[in-house]
Amino acid sequence: MKKLSLLILAIVFAGMAKAEDGHQLWLRQAPVNKAVVTGPECIAAQELRTYSKNDVTLKLDPTMEQDAYRINNGVITAKNEIGLLYGAYALLRGETTGSKPFYKLRILNHWDNLNGTIERGYAGLSIFWKGKPGERKFRGHTIFVEDPDQPIDANLIKEYARANASIGINGTVLNNVNASPKMLSAVYINKVKQYADILRPYGIKVYLSINFASPMSIPAKGFNKGKVLKTADPLNPQVKAWWKAKAKEIYALIPDFGGFLVKANSEGQPGPFDYHRTHADGANMLADAVKPFGGIIMWRSFVYGAAHKGEDRVKQAVSEFVGLDGKFRDNVILQSKNGPLDFQPREPYAPIFDNIKHTKQMAELQITQEYLGQSRHLVYLAPMWREFFGFVAPEKLVGIAGVANIGLDTNWCGHHFSQANWYAFGRLAWNPTLTSEAIAQEWLDQTFEKPDGQLLSVMLRSREACVDYMMPIGLHHIFAFDEHYGPEPNGFIAQYPIEWCPVYYHKANNDSIGFNRTHTGSNATAQYREPYCTIYDDINTCPERYLLWFHRVPWTYRLKSGRTVIEEMEYRYTRGVNEVEDFIRIWNEAKPYIDDQRWQEVDARLQHQLHNANLWRTTCLDYFKSFQEKSK
């Protein structure tokens, strides 16, 4: 009887569920249009008037901290309209007290190219830049080129601004760190101004990635009669003057422009090394140019293959930057990825956060799931980011950057559940002590009409499942070349840098597997603070989730479970696949409670995820087992 009434309820409910395509993200409330809102007229007031069920009073209190808000019995108090806006969204999602952001800098990084494509974007083309078909082709495909004449989509950008403001994000870098010099040309700066004007009322500042060699191809207003320079040497007076003129040109249009993000001397990008100068020389020169206007420079530490070529790749950031610590201007921030390699499903934390002590630092997290199944796998990333904060105290950082997963797809992120990663990034940037569980629950409650309790469990288990079916026990970077999607453990191409080849990372042969990064090997362990240095260096204390990252072991080595390395791999790969099977079971059970379109779209992706997880298991186990066969 009970079952039957539940079933009837479920059917009625499913019938009621409105069609949803995910475009509204977590902001799906229907307009109520009944609350009386008193106080200053602003976006917060409009939002509350539309969506609040109760009357609200807005109050300004200039003594409060920037961006903080208080909520008390239907009264929201904040320093200014932006604080009121944060308070309004908090009230609408059910918060009843006050809050203030942990970080001042809560920034999205878009790896969007001016031709409209997105590097590592899995949700369609760029929302900011549009291209047109060019004349050149690559492998039969037309290459798109920039088209600055295309109008901007102001409505879409407003929706983007609103979504970000609702989770406290207050900055956005509009273009790829592999930056085109054209970004700084007058026609594009004008577009940036248009974006800044739309984003400003939502408390979001714009920033740009720059190409270090820009002075060699782009003129700066009022400088050198529009002529470009023959060098980008950061100590050259003309180069300094060019950047000062360029900063002036930008700030004349965008007085609250945030500053520059820089990828220099990494993966082919130009930088100060080209002129035998240091990262500090380069960063400081730019810092001086934006300083008079209050701008900052976010200088990335993701460098390898330049000054310390040949050294264990995971050591190179520390090697390059440690000697420069303290030599940077106070408006320079060193921006580092959470792990020392590259956004793998699991990495130990990046020891640059231990080694740099006198320079401001930011963490760069990757919301777009380049190495975590892209927008095809359901993988909730908050547990991974919380793991990072377990090693790097939030207080050590002045800000957080997240590589965005946003594109022109109707649902913005490709996978409906990838929206949760955008959401979680914002919430953690606001408060890094929030639990993964609390954030997931918050997101589920707002995103689905009636989220089934088990969905929370799927989200919380999903990252560990991904580690299991892709790269358990410390394996890393055994991805298919360049696309970074499926498995390619045997990957080796002689023409490419060895750091791009999976075999460099697992080093499997007939006897052993793993990368010896202890004091008898590359000594990467020495870059860690105590107690981690000692813990990781000793195979008896090194957590097994990092085993093959730090240690090289014979195939006969037994883990704590009593299983040999290959047996443990088999166990974990299988466990990962089983988890995805269970996610599918749960998703099926949730069907009556989820609107049809989103249910179908997630279901199709889960089926694919299972297929791909199986492919990982088979490919990796077959490959690694082959060494044992050979050794027999």
Ligand code: GCW
């Ligand atoms: O993860 C790697 C990506 C590159 C990216 C680079 C970086 C923007 O594969 O696509 O380039 O990192 O972070 O600079």
